[in-house]
Amino acid sequence: xxxxxxxxxxxxxxxxxxxxxxxxxxxxxxxxxxxxxxxxxxxxxxxxxxxxxxxxxxxxxxxxxxxxxxxxxxxxxxxxxxxxxxxxxxxxxxxxxxxxxxxxxxxxxxxxxxxxxxxxxxxxxxxxxxxxxxxxxxxxxxxxxxxxxxxxxxxxxxxxxxxxxxxxxxxxxxxxxxxxxxxxxxxxxxxxxxxxxxxxxxxxxxxxxxxxxxxxxxxxxxxxxxxxxxxxxxxxxxxxxxxxxxxxxxxx
Numbered sequence: 001x002x003x004x005x006x007x008x009x010x011x012x013x014x015x016x017x018x019x020x021x022x023x024x025x026x027x028x029x030x031x032x033x034x035x036x037x038x039x040x041x042x043x044x045x046x047x048x049x050x051x052x053x054x055x056x057x058x059x060x061x062x063x064x065x066x067x068x069x070x071x072x073x074x075x076x077x078x079x080x081x082x083x084x085x086x087x088x089x090x091x092x093x094x095x096x097x098x099x100x101x102x103x104x105x106x107x108x109x110x111x112x113x114x115x116x117x118x119x120x121x122x123x124x125x126x127x128x129x130x131x132x133x134x135x136x137x138x139x140x141x142x143x144x145x146x147x148x149x150x151x152x153x154x155x156x157x158x159x160x161x162x163x164x165x166x167x168x169x170x171x172x173x174x175x176x177x178x179x180x181x182x183x184x185x186x187x188x189x190x191x192x193x194x195x196x197x198x199x200x201x202x203x204x205x206x207x208x209x210x211x212x213x214x215x216x217x218x219x220x221x222x223x224x225x226x227x228x229x230x231x232x233x234x235x236x237x238x239x240x241x242x243x244x245x246x247x248x249x250x251x252x
Contacts, residue, residue, distance in 0.1 A: 083162055
């Protein structure tokens with residue numbers, strides 16, 4: 001079963017000085033149920049724009065995408081109800097406590113009062129929020145905010161997670177919380193799409209990888225398939241061979 005189908009997905013922006021900027025161009029890929037799929041690329045490769053289109057935050061300029069069985073353009077609310085979305089930028093309400101914010105989001109997803117309390121207890125125990133759950137978010141550390149943010153993303157127990165560079169800027173302990181959770185996703189059969197520019201993360205965690213550069217997907221496959229297609233011996237060598245390719249080269 002496919003959890004994500006992107007077909008010809010493109011996004012352009014207009015800039016007064018630079019004119020039309022093609023952030024994502026003709027992106028095609030699929031994410032299968034239960035797999036961890038990684039979008040690997042440098043900053044500016046188009047990863048975040050791609051994930052924001054799939055999460056219904058941005059509308060595609062061209063192309064289409066089906067996420068969790070629903071069209072991102074025609075049924076955005078259905079998509080939002082069925083996915084968890086996490087970005088490295090936590091965007092939390094700093095005047096609330098983690099408990100208050102989790103109550104708010106659980107209520108948005110329609111959980112009853114008892115179900116909300118149970119969900120908050122579940123994520124608090126899993127991500128170690130109990131020591132600061134009643135502290136204003138504005139007073140929390142970066143790592144504590146990210147743990148709160150991931151708790152918010154999974155409060156309704158979605159079957160599909162979309163993570164945008166979830167470990168960027170985190171200390172090793174906080175990053176480990178995220179890495180361990182990604183591994184748990186695989187064990188529980190959850191589907192996870194995440195972007196990263198850390199080669200080691202992609203190598204260790206992903207069932208399949210798409211390498212993006214200049215808005216295009218250069219190659220898709222398992223680690224072994226990518227090494228074979230690029231005639232290289234490791235992911236770092238493959239990555240640099242693809243990102244040094246001509247700008248109009250595509251593989252998808």
